[in-house]
Amino acid sequence: MKTELKTLLPQLRRFAFSLTGSAQDADDLVQNTIERLLNHPPEPHVTLLHWCFRVCRNVWIDEYRSRKVRQASSDEPELQEASTDGEATMLAQIQLTQLQKAMSRLPDEQIEVLSLVAVQGCSYAEAAQILALPAGTIMSRLARARNALLQSVRLSEGSYGV
């Protein structure tokens, strides 16, 4: 299973980063997730990636969410390095910073749905299975999360009239 986990590591780290908003907290979360996975491997019929997401989300809720770690992420220097590669890159960096702040204000239950569907590309049914929620709840939480982000992040010129 270690070999499989290694191949899934980039996705798991991205997922953890989406949840925590902090590279350091994300790696701590992944570390704890992997330790838990190695101690309690999934049944053979379970999709390992989905199981990883589920365990990661549970660890996040159990051990990280209460610490409000995401609020510290805006101070994280390694993800705040301003690029000097031109205006477009600067704009992208500003957008990412705005997005980070906007995500830190979202309710946790919206962040986890966003992370699974919009970032990881899970279907609503898959996200519902991972989070043990009805698919309808996934759909409504996702829409609310996307709308909240659109209110907070300045998109490209013109901003589509939103």
Place this chain on the structure above:
Amino acid sequence: MKITDEMLSAFLDAELPESQMQMIREALHQDEQLSGRLAALAEMDLLLKQHASQMDHQVVPEKLMALLDEPTQDNLVSFPLWRRITALQPWSGAAAACLAVVAGYSLALWQAEDPWAEISLALETQAAGVSYPLTGASRLTPHLTFMDKQGRYCRQYQVSSSDEISQQLACRSAQGWTLEAMVNGAAQDNSGYQTATGSVVLDPVIDRMISGQVVSLSAEQQLIRQQWVTTSDGEQP
């Protein structure tokens, strides 16, 4: 039918029934504001993916990789432990029993009364790639030589018999050669343990210890000829 934000969000994910998907497609042709809103949602998703991909540029912490690396710490002998054991009772039966438990393998490789004397002699005199016979039908083959951060010459080598292979690392000090790391396994992968058939299993240890580059074959032969002394006044170059 009014197209809600929830429907548009689900349309972006292709999660609506086909009849509603088609209805929204048609509406998008006629409603610029709706198509602008959908484009904004799509751009936000792209931004979310970019945001998450920042993590790809962060170096994976060593402690995290160590969790997933093979061999596990269970069958990589810890050398402070090794040194403690050898310091107390070198190559005694008790020490051997402890090591067998730690490493999870038998000690059939070590049939000589003082295997380390044989191994030290081989390390002192044998060039890389040359197989040297040990007592009990085992063989030692040096693989590479390097200098560690303490200025000692170290050699990574393999000790093998018909059913076991041991990858080992020893360093030379004024007191002679000292074992620094060892990974053992069955010669054939049917033991349930990590098969230590390749020298790469000790690469993480070598990476932590090495100072500079691996010693070239010609330099290694020169060292052997000079009995590993490279300066006139002592062991260290």
